[in-house]
Amino acid sequence: KKQIGVIGLGIFGQNMVRSLASEKCELVAIEKEEQKANTVSEYISKVVQADASDEKILRQLDFHNFDVAVVTIGENLEASILITMILKNIGVKKVIAKANSSLHADVLMKVGADKIVFPERDEAEKLAKSLVSSNILDMINFADDYRMAEIVVSKKFTGKTLIDADIRHKFGLSVVAIRRKIPILNEDGETDFKEDLNINPMADDVLEEGDSLLIIGERNNIEKFKKL
Amino acid sequence: KKQIGVIGLGIFGQNMVRSLASEKCELVAIEKEEQKANTVSEYISKVVQADASDEKILRQLDFHNFDVAVVTIGENLEASILITMILKNIGVKKVIAKANSSLHADVLMKVGADKIVFPERDEAEKLAKSLVSSNILDMINFADDYRMAEIVVSKKFTGKTLIDADIRHKFGLSVVAIRRKIPILNEDGETDFKEDLNINPMADDVLEEGDSLLIIGERNNIEKFKKL
Numbered sequence: 032k033k034q035i036g037v038i039g040l041g042i043f044g045q046n047m048v049r050s051l052a053s054e055k056c057e058l059v060a061i062e063k064e065e066q067k068a069n070t071v072s073e074y075i076s077k078v079v080q081a082d083a084s085d086e087k088i089l090r091q092l093d094f095h096n097f098d099v100a101v102v103t104i105g106e107n108l109e110a111s112i113l114i115t116m117i118l119k120n121i122g123v124k125k126v127i128a129k130a131n132s133s134l135h136a137d138v139l140m141k142v143g144a145d146k147i148v149f150p151e152r153d154e155a156e157k158l159a160k161s162l163v164s165s166n167i168l169d170m171i172n173f174a175d176d177y178r179m180a181e182i183v184v185s186k187k188f189t190g191k192t193l194i195d196a197d198i199r200h201k202f203g204l205s206v207v208a209i210r211r212k213i214p215i216l217n218e219d220g221e222t223d224f225k226e227d228l229n230i231n232p233m234a235d236d237v238l239e240e241g242d243s244l245l246i247i248g249e250r251n252n253i254e255k256f257k258k259l
Numbered sequence: 260k261k262q263i264g265v266i267g268l269g270i271f272g273q274n275m276v277r278s279l280a281s282e283k284c285e286l287v288a289i290e291k292e293e294q295k296a297n298t299v300s301e302y303i304s305k306v307v308q309a310d311a312s313d314e315k316i317l318r319q320l321d322f323h324n325f326d327v328a329v330v331t332i333g334e335n336l337e338a339s340i341l342i343t344m345i346l347k348n349i350g351v352k353k354v355i356a357k358a359n360s361s362l363h364a365d366v367l368m369k370v371g372a373d374k375i376v377f378p379e380r381d382e383a384e385k386l387a388k389s390l391v392s393s394n395i396l397d398m399i400n401f402a403d404d405y406r407m408a409e410i411v412v413s414k415k416f417t418g419k420t421l422i423d424a425d426i427r428h429k430f431g432l433s434v435v436a437i438r439r440k441i442p443i444l445n446e447d448g449e450t451d452f453k454e455d456l457n458i459n460p461m462a463d464d465v466l467e468e469g470d471s472l473l474i475i476g477e478r479n480n481i482e483k484f485k486k487l
């Protein structure tokens with residue numbers, strides 16, 4: 032299970048917690064203002080009201096062992112930069128930091144952030160792209176009739192090869208990838224799952240129970256396929 | 260050519276203009292503060308320093324004939340809502356408005372915005388999804404070796420059917436869609452192009468010069484394919 036730390040519960044932080052709460056991951060959030068800390072209490076139990084620039088607190092909360100930490104502090108550049116540096120210093124594998132300006136983004140990169148999110152720039156670029164449809168993927172996602180979807184394989188197809196399932200022919204859908212969870216033993220000796228993603232599957236690959244398919248096709252065909 | 264109006268040149272508006280400037284579209288921007296209006300003068304010629312809540316000015320600039328108008332005003336809710344309403348009233352086909360809070364987003368929807376962008380929420384949800392990889396598409400885009408790419412068809416394949424080109428077999432690439440520009444006569448009697456997107460192409464579809472292919476495959480295979 033992934034361990035994710037969210038620092039700051041402004042709009043960005045709150046939305047991250049809301050989206051992550053329903054996923055298989057361990058979530059810890061740190062927020063210094065009590066009222067904001069309370070906004071997500073229905074989603075996660077581990078919300079700590081504290082100043083995240085205190086290294087002792089980060090270590091107490093086990094942040095140095097986390098897979099990912101997300102610094103969502105925008106207005107206070109100093110705090111955002113300081114906390115990013117502390118997180119890298121104590122050994123967090125991946126530190127993602129939110130920037131509110133390109134200068135802020137530059138500095139965060141220089142002090143070691145592994146990835147920057149800059150919502151006002153990223154969303155503007157994504158919207159611009161979709162308006163001029165120079166990106167087929169945006170066209171597929173915004174074209175009225177075509178969609179990309181991930182659907183769990185119906186029992187009707189388990190045990191069959193992709194070509195026997197004849198999905199493209201029977202449903203007009205293209206299977207772009209097959210996702211499967213493979214049980215493994217993790218380092219604590221417990222059963223865990225690793226994800227196998229078979230992209231451009233072969234015609235003779237066999238579909239197994241629990242597999243999910245990434246498909247492209249017309250929306251009504253996808254709906255029919257889902258109903259199986 | 261698409262006519263796009265951008266209202267407000269804050270960070271979001273500036274980034275939209277920068278992304279759209281290199282595309283085939285007619286761009287007009289309105290910004291009330293002179294200094295901000297000047298930030299994009301190297302990208303587009305039509306920047307007007309004015310208050311966009313003045314309907315006369317919007318009509319003078321031909322906004323009522325535009326395909327899309329994007330309202331990027333965040334802090335001033337009143338202006339953002341008022342301008343959105345005016346734009347729908349004068350007949351803009353698609354009005355996209357930026358929101359800075361869910362309340363703001365609700366009101367904008369109620370006064371007629373066709374689409375809302377809410378960067379702090381949208382980017383948080385997108386990041387959360389990519390962290391737990393429950394979206395195969397994010398996995399494809401972030402998986403080290405696999406990519407989705409759009410590539411102009413090499414002369415070697417023009418005139419061949421998809422199955423003769425044998426791309427999946429020879430290059431290990433899946434052709435998900437073929438994009439083609441089809442010359443048409445537009446309402447002014449001029450030659451224009453309309454884009455045809457052939458998703459899940461048939462094996463016997465013929466590849467023509469100028470077509471571009473949306474493909475999925477391993478990065479090195481894509482690079483080899485590009486070099487043809």
Ligand SMILES: Nc1ncnc2c1ncn2[C@@H]1O[C@H](COP(=O)(O)OP(=O)(O)OP(=O)(O)O)[C@@H](O)[C@H]1O
Nearest residue numbers: 039040041042043062063082083104105106107110
């Ligand atoms: N040192 C700190 N420790 C913990 N939380 C902090 C610290 N500094 C700021 N925060 C919290 O981080 C949150 C986000 O910070 P801020 O409001 O500065 O950024 P923002 O970019 O305006 O946020 P958003 O757009 O996500 O609402 C706030 O709720 C704030 O209280």
Ligand SMILES: Nc1ncnc2c1ncn2[C@@H]1O[C@H](COP(=O)(O)OP(=O)(O)OP(=O)(O)O)[C@@H](O)[C@H]1O
Nearest residue numbers: 267268269270271290291310311332333334335338
């Ligand atoms: N009535 C108006 N007419 C034209 N421009 C305006 C008007 N009101 C605000 N603007 C401009 O719109 C831009 C964006 O507005 P504002 O700063 O309120 O939003 P923001 O969400 O903070 O923006 P961003 O995050 O994109 O920088 C500013 O440059 C501002 O000067």
